[in-house]
Amino acid sequence: MRFPGVLALDRISIDFRPGEVHAVIGENGAGKSTLMNILAGDLQPDGGEIFVDGKATVISSPLVSRAAGITVVYQELALCPTLSIADNIMMSDMAVRSVTSLVPRENMRREARAALARLGMGSLDPDTKVGRLSVAEMQLVEIARAIRQNARLLVLDEPNSALSKRESDRLFEVVRQLRTEGVAVIYVSHHLSEVIDLADRITVMRDGRTIETIDNEDVSEDRLIRAMVGRDLGATVQWSLQAEGRSVDNDVVLSVENLTAPGLDDISFHVRAGEILGIGGLPDSGKDGLGEALFGLVDRKGRVAIDGVDLRPADALASIRGGMSFVPADRRGAGGLLSMSVADNVVSASLPRFSMSGFLRRGAIRREARAQVARLDARISHLGQKLATLSGGNQQKIILGRSLVTNPRVLVLHEPTRGIDVGAKAEIYSILRGIAGEGVAVVMISSEIPELILNAERVLVMRGGRISGELTGAGINEQGILARAMAS
Amino acid sequence: MADAVRTGARAPAMDRFSLSRLLRARETGVFFALLVLCIFLSIATDGFLTSLNLLNVGRQVSLLGIMAVGMTFVLISGEVDLSVGSTYAFSGLATGMLIIAGWGLMPAICVGLLTGVAIGLINGVLSTYGRLPSLIATLGMLSIVRGAALILTNGQPVTVNIRNGADAGVLETFSYMGQGYLFGIVPMQLVFFIIIAALAWIVLSYTNFGFRVFAVGGSAKAARVSGISVNTVKIWAFVLMGVLAAFAGILSLAFLPSGQAGRTGLGLELDVIAATIVGGASLSGGEGTILGTILGVLIIGVMRNGLVLMGVSPFVQELMIGLVIIIAVGIDKWTMRKRG
Numbered sequence: 081m082r083f084p085g086v087l088a089l090d091r092i093s094i095d096f097r098p099g100e101v102h103a104v105i106g107e108n109g110a111g112k113s114t115l116m117n118i119l120a121g122d123l124q125p126d127g128g129e130i131f132v133d134g135k136a137t138v139i140s141s142p143l144v145s146r147a148a149g150i151t152v153v154y155q156e157l158a159l160c161p162t163l164s165i166a167d168n169i170m171m172s173d174m175a176v177r178s179v180t181s182l183v184p185r186e187n188m189r190r191e192a193r194a195a196l197a198r199l200g201m202g203s204l205d206p207d208t209k210v211g212r213l214s215v216a217e218m219q220l221v222e223i224a225r226a227i228r229q230n231a232r233l234l235v236l237d238e239p240n241s242a243l244s245k246r247e248s249d250r251l252f253e254v255v256r257q258l259r260t261e262g263v264a265v266i267y268v269s270h271h272l273s274e275v276i277d278l279a280d281r282i283t284v285m286r287d288g289r290t291i292e293t294i295d296n297e298d299v300s301e302d303r304l305i306r307a308m309v310g311r312d313l314g315a316t317v318q319w320s321l322q323a324e325g326r327s328v329d330n331d332v333v334l335s336v337e338n339l340t341a342p343g344l345d346d347i348s349f350h351v352r353a354g355e356i357l358g359i360g361g362l363p364d365s366g367k368d369g370l371g372e373a374l375f376g377l378v379d380r381k382g383r384v385a386i387d388g389v390d391l392r393p394a395d396a397l398a399s400i401r402g403g404m405s406f407v408p409a410d411r412r413g414a415g416g417l418l419s420m421s422v423a424d425n426v427v428s429a430s431l432p433r434f435s436m437s438g439f440l441r442r443g444a445i446r447r448e449a450r451a452q453v454a455r456l457d458a459r460i461s462h463l464g465q466k467l468a469t470l471s472g473g474n475q476q477k478i479i480l481g482r483s484l485v486t487n488p489r490v491l492v493l494h495e496p497t498r499g500i501d502v503g504a505k506a507e508i509y510s511i512l513r514g515i516a517g518e519g520v521a522v523v524m525i526s527s528e529i530p531e532l533i534l535n536a537e538r539v540l541v542m543r544g545g546r547i548s549g550e551l552t553g554a555g556i557n558e559q560g561i562l563a564r565a566m567a568s
Numbered sequence: 569m570a571d572a573v574r575t576g577a578r579a580p581a582m583d584r585f586s587l588s589r590l591l592r593a594r595e596t597g598v599f600f601a602l603l604v605l606c607i608f609l610s611i612a613t614d615g616f617l618t619s620l621n622l623l624n625v626g627r628q629v630s631l632l633g634i635m636a637v638g639m640t641f642v643l644i645s646g647e648v649d650l651s652v653g654s655t656y657a658f659s660g661l662a663t664g665m666l667i668i669a670g671w672g673l674m675p676a677i678c679v680g681l682l683t684g685v686a687i688g689l690i691n692g693v694l695s696t697y698g699r700l701p702s703l704i705a706t707l708g709m710l711s712i713v714r715g716a717a718l719i720l721t722n723g724q725p726v727t728v729n730i731r732n733g734a735d736a737g738v739l740e741t742f743s744y745m746g747q748g749y750l751f752g753i754v755p756m757q758l759v760f761f762i763i764i765a766a767l768a769w770i771v772l773s774y775t776n777f778g779f780r781v782f783a784v785g786g787s788a789k790a791a792r793v794s795g796i797s798v799n800t801v802k803i804w805a806f807v808l809m810g811v812l813a814a815f816a817g818i819l820s821l822a823f824l825p826s827g828q829a830g831r832t833g834l835g836l837e838l839d840v841i842a843a844t845i846v847g848g849a850s851l852s853g854g855e856g857t858i859l860g861t862i863l864g865v866l867i868i869g870v871m872r873n874g875l876v877l878m879g880v881s882p883f884v885q886e887l888m889i890g891l892v893i894i895i896a897v898g899i900d901k902w903t904m905r906k907r908g
Contacts, residue, residue, distance in 0.1 A: 142792070142793065143795060146795070158787065158789045158790045158793045159787060159790050160782070160783055160786030160787040160790045160791070160854060161786060161787065161854070162782065162785070162786040162850075162853075162854030162855050163782055163783060163786050163854070167779065167782070167783070168790065171783055171790065171791070171794035171796065172793075172794040172795050174776055174779050174780065174783075174794070174796070175780075175791075175794050175795035175796045176795065177776050178776065179775075179776050179777050179780065180775060180776065180777065181775065181776045182774050182775055182776070183773075183774055183775060183776060183778070183779050225794075
């Protein structure tokens with residue numbers, strides 16, 4: 081399976097047996113989701129064969145996948161919030177009945193109640209609207225629906241990222257019960273302790289390959305992490321090694337004390353002038369909400385200060401004035417103004433400086449845009465070019481330019497090179513190092529471990545909304561980061 | 569876990585018919601609003617609370633109501649249809665012209681309804697396979713169908729009478745459909761509205777098709793995953809809307825009995841959508857009931873009637889109707905959190 085320029089899956093072999101829980105683990109981008117999408121019929125492999133019950137099967141569509149007894153429960157749930165639990169569970173039954181037939185309400189309730197009872201959820205009223213359920217309950221409703229469809233292979237894609245401990249325990253009970261009923265359960269997860277607790281076999285993926293499939297007997301978390309790492313960073317000299325201790329004598333620019341916000345629990349750290357601080361962690365570790373909380377896009381408790389001056393919470397404008405600039409992960413949505421020109425994007429965060437009595441100073445805007453484009457080596461045809469027509473790398477350069485025009489003291493980046501090709505990545509890294517070299521405190525929040533290793537002078541690893549470890553210098557390596565991100 | 573589960577869905581099966589659930593229902597709020605309005609008008613005016621006036625209100629809202637029933641299906645399926653005012657004009661005028669041309673009643677009405685089917689089909693196909701947002705597709709159709717009506721009639725009024733060539737027997741039945749009274753008291757338009765609303769209620773609440781309309785509008789993804797053909801369901805909702813708009817247009821011509829392509833049903837689509845939304849249907853799909861729509865239609869009808877009885881100027885009436893729309897939907901949105 082190829083995505084443009086990237087081999088997402090590379091000649092993998094994996095088998096799933098009835099009555100087993102088969103965990104699939106791997107880092108971000110290891111190819112887990114691609115594999116699940118192929119099983120669900122959402123993506124087609126470029127080569128290779130899939131055998132169901134020993135018979136070569138082409139899973140050409142979601143319908144074929146379901147007919148083969150495969151059901152995927154995605155993280156983003158596919159439920160109708162406005163319909164009742166019974167309606168949702170029985171929806172696929174309704175789809176095969178005559179369109180003019182009456183809705184067998186009582187029958188549906190009874191069947192739904194039975195499906196729920198099988199999952200130990202008999203106390204749920206099947207008439208309750210799904211929109212009123214908790215995420216955990218919704219997940220169980222999806223599983224109930226899957227069981228109704230006589231799923232023989234049930235794929236749970238990171239099912240517990242939104243669940244509380246008790247809710248996960250309940251889910252595991254359900255999974256174990258399904259196993260005794262002969263269902264093959266594929267369990268995709270980042271949580272190693274759970275995987276070891278639950279799985280019969282564990283397949284480790286890395287860079288689109290299946291590294292190994294291990295029988296789960298006396299497997300340690302350490303053993304799994306070792307199997308997951310081992311990515312070759314090539315001959316690139318690690319800038320973080322050269323940079324170690326470089327900013328140690330500089331003043332602290334950004335200090336964060338007891339920051340608490342949605343998904344974040346009592347975070348404290350500081351960044352010095354000229355330092356690149358990396359923030360790593362799994363998708364549900366809280367790191368993805370850190371940028372928004374620092375910049376004031378969501379409400380927060382605790383203290384965020386630049387040069388000792390507190391920033392007002394939940395006030396992004398105050399953060400900009402206080403010297404912070406934020407580059408969000410969602411470049412096409414929250415990051416750039418796609419339908420506007422390069423020049424307009426560059427000055428869009430500093431409009432007061434580029435306007436007089438409410439009129440834009442076009443000349444000054446063009447001069448500034450030209451200067452930033454040259455500085456960042458952005459490849460554009462002309463300043464009026466729409467941002468949407470640029471490549472991802474060049475878009476990101478322009479967005480970085482917008483940050484630089486505000487003369488930030490602190491630059492917070494979230495997934496700064498997501499979806500950008502390798503060459504442009506290297507350029508972005510070198511720009512960021514240059515920015516840090518000018519004394520800006522840079523916070524780089526990233527899911528890509530190599531990116532942290534290559535650039536950060538210091539790395540904080542998050543887990544469960546808290547900071548679970550700090551790494552510096554030669555201590556910044558894949559194993560160290562993964563161990564603090566995953567192990568319990 | 570059993571306890572954790574309950575926090576989200578506290579209602580056990582027993583209180584399915586409980587008072588609290590009844591009070592939470594969207595229709596209840598609209599119903600009380602209508603009740604308050606009626607009580608107020610009974611006290612404030614002499615003429616409101618008479619059977620004659622109430623039946624009159626019933627007749628006045630019937631055409632709006634017939635179309636709002638169709639709109640309920642379209643909105644629940646997650647789409648919207650702006651072309652209904654034009655369909656109302658086109659199908660009515662086309663039927664009238666056929667009757668004038670000497671056609672029999674049933675053939676003329678059938679052709680009129682078929683034009684509604686065709687328009688609905690085009691709306692549906694454009695909004696699904698054509699991948700246009702229905703707002704855009706039906707906005708275009710609003711203009712196209714209105715233009716077609718103007719071309720068809722050459723902009724001239726269509727008046728269905730014997731002088732223009734209608735058969736006397738045909739005309740008598742046709743007029744009865746629009747102007748007659750069942751048992752000498754219930755307006756025929758209201759009879760049609762009641763029959764259509766009852767059928768629609770059964771279809772929406774008790775048939776597999778109704779179920780699919782809710783599923784498709786609630787989450788197209790979930791419906792697709794379950795093997796429901798989202799496009800087919802939506803197209804049928806549009807076709808139903810088209811037929812009902814055509815039928816309302818035919819009844820309108822039977823009542824008046826004349827119409828003009830440049831005027832008939834102009835802006836009617838907004839009244840229809842307003843009534844449906846006041847009745848609790850959601851523009852984002854997945855929500856709505858026939859009962860709610862009937863109440864929404866009645867609120868707007870009673871309001872208009874009451875304002876006339878109180879001698880309020882028609883200009884103020886428009887303003888009041890606008891306020892009702894905003895307040896009715898606003899109350900629902902502002903109290904949404906409490907109803908959870």
